[in-house]
Amino acid sequence: MTQPISDQSASDQSVEVTAGAYRVRSSRVSLDSIVWAFLNGQSAEAIAQSFPVLTLQQVDAALTYYLAHRxxxxxxxxxxxxxxxxxxxxxxxxxxxxxxxxxxxxxxxx
CATH class of the missing domain: 1.20.890 (cAMP-dependent Protein Kinase, Chain A)
Structure with a gap:
């Protein structure tokens, strides 16, 4: 079952838990992948280029979610x-x- 993390901010709405895993909403991209790239020094733009199914706005929202719920x-x-x-x-x-x-x-x- 898919469930939103929270109903507060746009960044909270950008991440969901599916089968116990954090995912960028409306994609199969794991938050793990986004965070790993970020922690290894990649910019949001570089991460978005690495995941063509995501927009820069989705990557920004996922990173905002991570930083707010670190x-x-x-x-x-x-x-x-x-x-x-x-x-x-x-x-x-x-x-x-x-x-x-x-x-x-x-x-x-x-």
């Missing part, structure tokens, strides 16, 4: 990182030989 979104992102780390660890434990071969191949290619 603690909440950062906690969500940290939770996702922790879950990814647990999945990564489980995969490494399930097939350590494959991951060792992958690591060795990466080293020899560098």
């Amino acid at each position: 603690a909440q979104v950062d906690a969500y992102l940290a939770q996702g990182e922790a879950a990814l780390g647990a999945l990564r660890q489980a995969a490494h434990e399930q097939d350590p030989l494959w991951y060792r071969a992958l690591r060795d191949a990466r080293r020899s290619a560098a």
Whole structure:
């Protein structure tokens, strides 16, 4: 189910939660992607160019939402990182030989 985050500001209306994930409304672009690019120094214009399905206004509104709800979104992102780390660890434990071969191949290619 899709639900708006709030009924207050335009930036709040620009982000929705779908299946537990923050998304830019009316798109499949995750807020995670926008925030990651922003935190890595990309401008709103560069982010909009990276996601042609979004307008600059949508990117600006998503960034405004992030900045207004930074603690909440950062906690969500940290939770996702922790879950990814647990999945990564489980995969490494399930097939350590494959991951060792992958690591060795990466080293020899560098």
